[in-house]
Amino acid sequence: MNHAGPTPVSTLGAIPIAAVLAALRGRGLWIELGAAVLRVQGDAPGLVAQLQSVYRCHPFLTQSGWADLHVRIERPHGLRRWLRPQVVFESDGRVPFEPFPADTALPLLEWGTNWLIGQRLNHLLLLHSGVVERGGRTMVLPAMPGSGKSTLTAALSLSGWRLLSDEFGAFDPVERMFRAVLKPVALKNASIEVIRRFAPEAHLGPEFPKTRKGTVAHLAADEEAVRRRHESAAPGAIVLPRWQAGSPTRLEPLAPQSVFGAIAFNAFNYKVLGAVGFDAVVHLVRTCPAYQLIYSDLADAIARLDELWARLP
């Protein structure tokens, strides 16, 4: 499937800022996420530098034959353009959210695009989970409150696992494969420091201190994840993480029926997909061994998961 015109010359991180600015204010910037192509436009201040940071390895595309999502992040007309300035998220003639303060353009783009993906990509079953891949098999990390799903997903992506997504387990019910929705990993509050300590060389974008979820920063997807963004991957195992202070690493097998709920009822569009969604989840829980991972030491947890993968049937 042909996604863009000629082979892109360079990555977003390497391009002069003026070129990215021109694209955003002109016809737009196309960002290939794997399962979807995002087109971004707008005059939001600061957005250029933010995009160049957290999408640094993504190819710099100023034209494409297709985009699935068309988004504008821009300054509103009227008072709020100047007074306590705001930015607005607009897509296809609709403004689905309240404006954000102008210095949080990137979080608005990220959350807004996630919302659009959850609404639109109903040809796929969208689990609410992180997904990483190793040796051609995926590890699905369902998002449960307090699970530290994003922290673990980020750490795995820095430890030799290929990142597909930190938010969407985008499962094609026909091909029965997972597809990448490759966006930067969103880290919140304490997780930011955890990842900084875990991998000091990791490329974190700017911190946004006053969002409605606390302080947010983004880990850019690395070169390999970007290069392989169009590669789908077969299901491997389901791991329900739970961070528990002081706990030794424990990996406990779970029966399929106890994982069904965690996978199905947490999915963004399970209800909409009806029977298709049900069959897909049944397939996943029957073919993937499932585990509960309880841990406090990130590096030790990852070592256990590496071990698990070596033994995977």
Place this chain on the structure above:
Amino acid sequence: MTASTGKVVTQLAWLGAIREPREALAWSLADWERVVRVARRLRLLARLAESLESAGLLEQVPVEPRQHLIAEQRLSRFRIAAMQWALDRIRAVIDDPAVTLVLLKGAAYLGQGLPIAAGRMPSDVDILVPLDQLADVRARLLAAHWAHTELDEHDQRYYEQWSHEVPPLVHAVHPIELDLHHNILPPTARTKVDASLLLARLRPSRWPAWQVFDPVDQVLHSAAHLFYDSEIRDRVRDLVDLDGLFRHFGARASFWDELPARARELGLVEPLALAVHFCVEWLGTPVPDGVRGALVDGGLARSRRRWLVPMLGTILMPQEPDERSSWQRGAASWLFLARYHRWRMPWHILLPHLARKARLRAGLSPER
């Protein structure tokens, strides 16, 4: 056709693919990108998907837009199933042959299995009961765990006295809202419809206990709903529905004889004339010449035609995906809203109502 009308038709040419899906196979990827974006906003994308699938052509669509068609189709089928289930449960709750239950709009099209029933994107279920049965039906629904969303005293009074419907009803188990009507237009409006005339000509639907308006009344209701509603942006879908109704019911010759007469009887000549005008000009709906002439010339005074039709045309025309709003569109929208408010309520009720809304929007307390 004037030059401007020619342009209008070209801009909407893609709508033809809903009836003739084969036309879509000639589209480039750029054409598809535009159609997917506009059709989704107009709530017509699933309709296009269902047409293509019925014609066995979906697999021939390029994969990029095909994914969007499939996605929207799933959303549509989910919502249609939710609507059918809610209607089935409401019937089970009411379960009383003495109660008259009437399906409106999308629910009616579904209940009759009309061609325009496929690919709908219902956000709520519209039903109607006679005014003298309203309190009883409402009580039974509330007892079955349907509930009104939180409303203050002013809003409650708005609905009780000035509206043709009760406040929307929601249910913990049903993903869709219920709108319970006793008339098709508000009692305070300048155009009043006698609901008993509509109720005298009900027809059965395919579903037990549920009835629908006479086909002529369904067309008139659709036209009134389009041209007498506060929100006309992105309402091309209603024109597409009207086109579908004209084609389906218009196959019966007597339909065209009854239509103008019934419009006069109900006082809905103007919305019908506007509906016929736009359907013929924009969608090429086949309307017998005699009918068309009588309606448009008789139904629309020349003076109104000079400003009303262009104004409505400006707002009804869907905005292109990357088009920024023009001043013409803004001015037309303002005029339209002013016209709507003047129609909807007499001045002595309207002004306090609007003042209250303005205070709420500015973050002030609603009472002075």
